[in-house]
Amino acid sequence: MKIRTLGAAFVAVLLASANAFAAIKVVTTTEDLESIAREVGGDKISVESLAKGYQDPHFVEAKPSFILKLHSADLLILVGRELEIGWLPPLINQARNDRIQPNGDRYLDASQTAKILEIPNGQITRAMGDVHPSGNPHYWLGPDNGRRIAQLIQKKLSEISPPDAAYFAQRYADFDRRLAEAEKRWQAAMAPYKGVKVVTYHRSWPNFTEAFGLDVIGYVEPKPGIPPSPSHTLELIQEMKRQQVKVIMIEPYFDRKTPDAIARETGAQVIVLAPSVGGEKGVTDYFKLFDYDVNLVVSAIKQTGAK
């Protein structure tokens, strides 16, 4: 009996280790990509994100512990559009992993097929603030882009492990179906509030506001990446009073002081949305991200009677 139990345990360990051996090791830069990769990859992959969802993804530190993660990665998935330009390149350089080098076959820029907004026309200068020359990198906040990212990941994983292609295709189809259902739910919740005017802290939300028909009339930051200034704040308060804007959407990694002051002056409500999976408690996957944000926006609009 004892021997049989031991034998079973041995087989179980063997199977588990064989499974661990087979799993494709995926490293993503953000928790959104981690969540989508998990949807598609299932138990054929192990996946880990470098940045946390409650962290400003522009300002992550290039810690040596990240080098170790990249060193053993089979696939690197990044947001791209220069979001990680301040920290990812030195990590890749030191990773001693030739497959994940830019243009390597295991370097996947998730923005390739996404719908990118705010691609600047004409010449951009730093006088405009930290404008990303290849468009707004916060594109995962449009649910349709989640679908496009998932499809890209499905293709890449199938390339890496052709025998599992059918598995990844089936997981993608399932994700696509659940996402379509969820989108209907989110759209229904937001439908009565099309055209409601809001203010956001940073330009993190164009894909979100476009998807759900909100109208962003201004930003707490005078220019992208530039902290609030008294004169800009005054102008914003005037403009919000004139247009009767009642909702200020901010990210958890920004200081609330200025948005709170603006809210006191204008009678608006400040809501701290989750800009990413992991951004707030309970936001543990890509679906819960929109559940959380849509819910907060809807209740803020209801409470303030914003139009």
Add this chain to the structure above:
Amino acid sequence: MAVIGNFIGTTGENTIESAPSLEMHEAEVTFQAVVDPYARADVFLSASPDGLEIEEGFLTLTSLPGGLLAKVGKMKEQFGKANTMHAHTLPWVDVPIVMKNFLGGEEGLNDSGVSVSKLLLNPLFFLEATGEVYEGTSGPFQTHERNDVSWLGRLRGYRDITESTNLDVGFSFTRGHNDAGLDTTTRLFGVDATFRYRPLRRAIYRRFMGRTELMWSRRGQDIGDVSAFGMYASADYQFARRWFAGVRFDHSDRAYDANLVDQGPSFILTYWPSEFSQIRGQYRHTKYAEGVTSNEALFQFLFSIGAHGAHVF
């Protein structure tokens, strides 16, 4: 391609080390690109009142087998921390006294050579071993014949304590011929420790870094070996999105005579208008071995244009 300008002003009296009152200290031009699927290149040209020079120019081989990373060219030697940093990434206007007394000043150990490093994989922490060989002409080193190359070894350990705090510790050793005689050598041993705190949720508003570097120099001279010790300890705290306050204490023997000691504190205040510019003031009080005491105020304007560079950790 990017250009970084570094303008430095100095007021107060200093009869030991002279510095211009106002100086466009350096304009650093950076070219960084991938060469081919196997390598990347980094070239930093430094234009200063002394002329144009290659501050660094090296090739990095990124796809070597066995977890190796190799660099070939002219580069800052991996001795400790401050020696590896460009002037515009230091948390001070100047460099610590121990760098001037042991490593040859602001330039430090920066020479033509080959560097090979390897990750020593283990489940506990990040561990990296580096071995380097250089021509042997920088800082305290001087060659008399071709064989007089300098050698360097470094072991660096790093571990996250929590998601917001981490510890970075290194041991460095280097040996090369010096200018005291044909057959005399200088050996340097260094220990560095850095503690960092940066809460992820408030990463753009708060951070703290405490660092110390201890160095021992053994310099062969005709009278025998001179053993000298030098160190600095510094702390930097970001107290608002755009503001940093710092303090540094310096203490260092002179490498050629350990009875001569220079020491003193510095206080630093830094303001960041944006990610791409920086204004800094530093008050420096130095007691020199000659018995002279100097009180100086240094100020610095830094600005960067062109490609968005990555931040060194």
